[in-house]
Amino acid sequence: MPTEKFSMYSYLLDRTARRVKQYAQRRFNQENLDVTVDQWLILKNLNKGVDLSQSELAELTGKDHPTLTRIIDLLCKKGLTERRVHPGDRRSFTVHLTEAGEQSVVVWSPKVAEIRMKAWENLTEEDYELLKKILNKIYSNLDL
């Protein structure tokens, strides 16, 4: 006997995720951090000194390939990343953080972390852990 409450939970989840992203984006804009929240996620994942292929980046960031291609296009246009030919596979690129990209990550990481904190105010460590557990459970329930 299906219950409608699960539709309600789905709605709450969607609405909350949107607001979290919207809040962060507005703060990015206020601070004149000239990237989107999704672009930032890519930069952050590149900042390990390791160049990654687009496929690897897509996997890490949970983006599909067309979306990732377009995000990289924009980051390259902004001069924050560049595509380099993959040694040994001409189908592939490695995405490389430029000097400017590196600088952005270094300079902005603390501010971004601070912005991201806001959503989780008034929650306990236990809440974080439980939320993480529940979200991962949901995610794996829908394994595609």
Place this chain on the structure above:
Amino acid sequence: MPTEKFSMYSYLLDRTARRVKQYAQRRFNQENLDVTVDQWLILKNLNKGVDLSQSELAELTGKDHPTLTRIIDLLCKKGLTERRVHPGDRRSFTVHLTEAGEQSVVVWSPKVAEIRMKAWENLTEEDYELLKKILNKIYSNLDL
């Protein structure tokens, strides 16, 4: 001292919400329910015998006005809703479920509820309640 873990939680939230929507949409398509998840949300909110203005619908469903306008456009094109002049305010429309729209809601509600359940398998009542509480907390932390 800002911590990066909150960026991680934000990422998990976003990723999970996307997968929940994606799963539902795929099931909608498989079942030949010819609306999007977001369009369905609108239909469902109209199915109380009460016509709502677009502003009211936007408020109820958490959509912004431009998005709502376009969703209503599509629903009207599909013959599931129609715009009616608001008696007493010529700026406004009331959105009305057509006969076909009513039928869709009646026919598909149980299947949609069933589809929506899938995400929440293996979670306890307590998990639901806590998740709801936490999501609402986050939402209100970011009051805009």
Place this chain on the structure above:
DNA sequence: TTAATATATTTGTCATACTAATTATTATCA
């Protein structure tokens, strides 16, 4: 080695999200 298959990326299309600006109408106040 050639033919079939698989993989990495891109392109195209539609839907949604957010912002800013516009239009039409209504409400308010000097």
Place this chain on the structure above:
DNA sequence: TGATAATAATTAGTATGACAAATATATTAA
């Protein structure tokens, strides 16, 4: 009343998300 401000909806522009199909290159198998 008449100017100003507020509200409802729309339009336009950019970014992301999902899906399908195309392109180029690699890999595998007959």
